[in-house]
Amino acid sequence: MTPKQFAAARAPGWAELEQLVARGEGGGDEKVPYDGARLASLYRRCCEDLALAQARAYPVQMVQQLESLTQRAHRLVYRRQGVEFAQLRRLALIEFPQAVRAHARYVAMATALFAVPLVLAAWASWRDPGFVLHLLEAARLQEFDAMYGPGEHGIGHRRDADTDWAMFGFYILNNIGVGFQCFAAGLFAGVGSAFYLLFNGLFAGALGGWVVGRGHGTNFFSFVVTHSAFEITAIVLAGAAGLRIGHAWVAPGQRTRLDALKAHSREAVVVIYGVVWMLLVAAAIEAFWSSARWVEPEVKYGVGAACWALVLLYLARQGRPLQGGWDAR
Known part of the structure; x- marks a missing residue:
């Protein structure tokens, strides 16, 4: 057209x-x-x-x-004043998923930058346990071994965390920090966002492959399967927003670079609002559900599959206008 x-x-x-x-x-x-x-x-x-x-x-x-x-x-x-709830509802049900679809090509690039190194690093670390030492020190690996092993601590709990609430606070800080890095680093012509996506994919893949190779696959996968639907998706979307900011800087078109950055930032910030919400959900699930040993792994796999399906369906379909052109339905 x-x-x-x-x-x-x-x-x-x-x-x-x-x-x-x-x-x-x-x-x-x-x-x-x-x-x-x-x-x-x-x-x-x-x-x-x-x-x-x-x-x-x-x-x-x-x-x-x-x-x-x-x-x-x-x-x-x-x-209008006093419509904060309506604004949040609209952001969640319409504006956020629409903004994600408007960033489709950046989402695809961010997904590749995260997923490809994740898969390759997982395979390399599973085949050669020494590979993970290129990314993590031996002392950190011992901590992860204890976190996902058959010990008395809850799955995924750090040794210095006594309660689920302590882990909830830790996960919030960690998740928001990773998401902010992937987005804000886009100001460096998108290279920073690409780097953090690659690094986080390598780190997650290498650690996962090593843990599975240690024989803790059931604990590891039952722990990550549910909250990863929100956490990984949010990290990829934050990186996609950062890539769009970087593209505005590199190729502003007929605008000045400053005008292009302002315009793209206004649209990308809607994605970031949704990213923060998804990371908070991920932190809550990770602290209170994923680490629960009383829940059978098969149950977690089922809930995790449902969460992945809901997240993908939400981003793909939610907020689409009803058919009928400009007619309000």
Whole structure:
């Protein structure tokens, strides 16, 4: 579809949204009823049009027009006080999964940067236990051996943590730190995000292969299978957002680098909001469920499979507009 065809097909919706926004801002005919639900519906569709226009490198004037329109509509949709819960609900059910799909090619790149070294390192460490020593010291390996071994401590618990709540705090700090590294390092032309994705994939794969080689496969996999659906996905998404920031710096297009960074950051920050939420969920599961020895491994495998399916389905399908063009349903 050419830019002219795209604009011709979407122009009626943009024009109607412009009228509703002007009315809401006090510049339109006050006698005409103000339809907030219609405004929200058109706003969501315009956000998708903006993402398409950016992905297809349509003329910068069109992109800037849609950016301005969506920003004005956004202020109207969220200007009411006391709607924090509604905003969070909208972020979780619509904006976050839509933003992830808008970053699809960056998500694919981040997934490859994390998954390929993970698989290769796991295979290398399983075949040659000495390989893991390139990444971890022997003292750290002894700690992990105790964490996933058949000892009296809960699976995955550090020796200096007495309670699940202590581990919950530790996991929050650790998870948020890793996610922040993968995202913020994107400012270095995306190279930093790529490095942290590669490093975390290597670390996780090498450690996993070594633990399995030690005969602790059941404890290890039953521990990681559930919370990894949220944790690994969040780390990959944080890296994807960082790669997009880096791409804006390297290839700003017709904008200045600063303008490109601002525009891409506004869109990437929605992904980061969702990433933080997923990392908090992962920390809670890891502390209170994954480490529970009273739960049979088979049960954890089943719950873990369900969590992976739900996360992937949520990101792939949640927040898609109903069919029927610009009609509010």
